[in-house]
Amino acid sequence: xxxxxxxxxxxxxxxxxxxxxxxxxxxxxxxxxxxxxxxxxxxxxxxxxxxxxxxxxxxxxxxxxxxxxxxxxxxxxxxxxxxxxxxxxxxxxxxxxxxxxxxxxxxxxxxxxxxxxxxxxxxxxxxxxxxxxxxxxxxxxxxxxxxxxxxxxxxxxxxxxxxxxxxxxxxxxxxxxxxxxxxxxxxxxxxxxxxxxxxxxxxxxxxxxxxxxxxxxxxxxxxxx
Amino acid sequence: xxxxxxxxxxxxxxxxxxxxxxxxxxxxxxxxxxxxxxxxxxxxxxxxxxxxxxxxxxxxxxxxxxxxxxxxxxxxxxxxxxxxxxxxxxxxxxxxxxxxxxxxxxxxxxxxxxxxxxxxxxxxxxxxxxxxxxxxxxxxxxxxxxxxxxxxxxxxxxxxxxxxxxxxxxxxxxxxxxxxxxxxxxxxxxxxxxxxxxxxxxxxxxxxxxxxxxxxxxxxxxxxxxxxxxxxxxxxxxxxxxxxxxxxxxxxxxxxxxxxxxxxxxxxxxxxxxxxxxxxxxxxxxxxxxxxxxxxxxxxxxxxxxxxxxxxxxxxxxxxxxxxxxxxxxxxxxxxxxxxxxxxxxxxxxxxxxxxxxxxxxxxxxxxxxxxxxxxxxxxxxxxxxxxxxxxxxxxxxxxxxxxxxxxxxx
Numbered sequence: 001x002x003x004x005x006x007x008x009x010x011x012x013x014x015x016x017x018x019x020x021x022x023x024x025x026x027x028x029x030x031x032x033x034x035x036x037x038x039x040x041x042x043x044x045x046x047x048x049x050x051x052x053x054x055x056x057x058x059x060x061x062x063x064x065x066x067x068x069x070x071x072x073x074x075x076x077x078x079x080x081x082x083x084x085x086x087x088x089x090x091x092x093x094x095x096x097x098x099x100x101x102x103x104x105x106x107x108x109x110x111x112x113x114x115x116x117x118x119x120x121x122x123x124x125x126x127x128x129x130x131x132x133x134x135x136x137x138x139x140x141x142x143x144x145x146x147x148x149x150x151x152x153x154x155x156x157x158x159x160x161x162x163x164x165x166x167x168x169x170x171x172x173x174x175x176x177x178x179x180x181x182x183x184x185x186x187x188x189x190x191x192x193x194x195x196x197x198x199x200x201x202x203x204x205x206x207x208x209x210x211x212x213x214x215x216x217x218x219x220x221x222x223x224x225x
Numbered sequence: 226x227x228x229x230x231x232x233x234x235x236x237x238x239x240x241x242x243x244x245x246x247x248x249x250x251x252x253x254x255x256x257x258x259x260x261x262x263x264x265x266x267x268x269x270x271x272x273x274x275x276x277x278x279x280x281x282x283x284x285x286x287x288x289x290x291x292x293x294x295x296x297x298x299x300x301x302x303x304x305x306x307x308x309x310x311x312x313x314x315x316x317x318x319x320x321x322x323x324x325x326x327x328x329x330x331x332x333x334x335x336x337x338x339x340x341x342x343x344x345x346x347x348x349x350x351x352x353x354x355x356x357x358x359x360x361x362x363x364x365x366x367x368x369x370x371x372x373x374x375x376x377x378x379x380x381x382x383x384x385x386x387x388x389x390x391x392x393x394x395x396x397x398x399x400x401x402x403x404x405x406x407x408x409x410x411x412x413x414x415x416x417x418x419x420x421x422x423x424x425x426x427x428x429x430x431x432x433x434x435x436x437x438x439x440x441x442x443x444x445x446x447x448x449x450x451x452x453x454x455x456x457x458x459x460x461x462x463x464x465x466x467x468x469x470x471x472x473x474x475x476x477x478x479x480x481x482x483x484x485x486x487x488x489x490x491x492x493x494x495x496x497x498x499x500x501x502x503x504x505x506x507x508x509x510x511x512x513x514x515x516x517x518x519x520x521x522x523x524x525x526x527x528x529x530x531x532x533x534x535x536x537x538x539x540x541x542x543x544x545x546x547x548x549x550x551x552x553x554x555x556x557x558x559x560x561x562x563x564x565x566x567x568x569x570x571x572x573x574x575x576x577x578x579x580x581x582x583x584x585x586x587x588x589x590x591x592x593x594x595x596x597x598x599x600x601x602x603x604x605x606x607x608x609x610x611x612x613x614x615x616x617x618x619x620x621x622x623x624x625x626x627x628x629x630x631x632x633x634x635x636x
Binding site: 049052074075081082089095097106107111115154158 | 233238542544545546624629
């Protein structure tokens, strides 16, 4: 599913060169449920951005679903993001002036799915995360847990092979965190590969494999259970 | 290019940013409004000045008597040149482009005009039949002086409508006799003139009759003719020909411009036409500046719009929006803003011009402010096109936003 081979990434921060990733090699099988842990600055967000084709890397290779992800045009990158990957962010990243159902349907808009059809699908996914009743609400009218469930519905609506989540429970209390993690487990049970970046031990403990990053290197990689 | 979904996206975005949208619309609408108003005012002033030329035939040339300023063929300088019937005949026979031609003889002194027991004083002009065309007099009743009047030295008069008002009450005017000083004339026609009140307080007599009555022999004071549809160059050539014909007969130097003074109405018309060319250039520059301001405003607003929506654009890109989709969204937004604004500005300015046309008091400076509709429509289309283009650069920048950076921006 995912194959990283000696991936390096360096940032220029003022006069300093920061080596965010110092040659990461990592394989993730289809259907796995992986957490990436690490302190701030360990390179975990950079790794997630590269996996999500939101960012480029300097050297090495990255293969996603058999496709080499390298030197893509913006259009190609948009296509892969849209078709293969679902994103969930710590700050939800919903569009404020759109209702919950419109937010969920947005990825399908970029696939050219007709409005009626995509709104119907969006309602199905909202129902799945238990928010069909809040479909017409704007993000500002939703609680944090509700907003994140909308974001999960949005990430799933394109039936991605890979779900990437960046601190998905970072802004939530423990009860809503549990709800979100339950959603991820359900999705994983359906065969979707899930990768969560988190710094919380108890969240990582709910996944099946945990990868510890330290200063741009893999410090520990263990299978749980 | 723009499907229903894009329309809905745009409508939503514009609704969300009402103030910004309203400001952009206002700026562009104001630009178009001012431009159309400027064009209208320019046209109005032009119409107003052209109205000033309505009094006389635009293509007329007037020849006045003068004094020589150089000695010529034994004649001393300072000699007065006096016109006579021979000069009229000579110009009439020899000018290449003379279309209508007349002489004028002024009896001079006070002209006391009497009808029954009413008396007043009016200006008398003794003329040929073609004078009608030179002064652009309009016969409202009866007829003007004709060739038979000239040949038979008939004692007939054509009087202005203000003369009728002054001397007559409700009686029939045509066929009545009026006395000018000691002589009696039969009124054969009434005229009006767009040159205003004083032009309508004139009395016209046949030139031959007046020369006889006032003992002037064959003297005339002025020669006037029109050059038909001759060009300005031909009309200048005709001036020169007139000067040569008269110089030959009166023995003055052709180069002596003060011996006879020639006044070419086309010269004045040409000057005014030139002036209007420059007024149009000025209006075009100011108008272009106004429109440019509007376009910059749209561009500016789109830049702000893009900056404010960096995060939203980042989200859209993360969800799979292609750069083209982002560009299309922003460009379409500026297209709609400018199209609506252009239309509103056009509507408001045309409305105001119509209102002005209907209500403006007749004056010497502005008459019938109007615009050429295809020109204005083309200008509006240009504004819309340029406004759309103005949205393109910010749109390109938006499309190139790095989603990672954009997503880090807080709302």
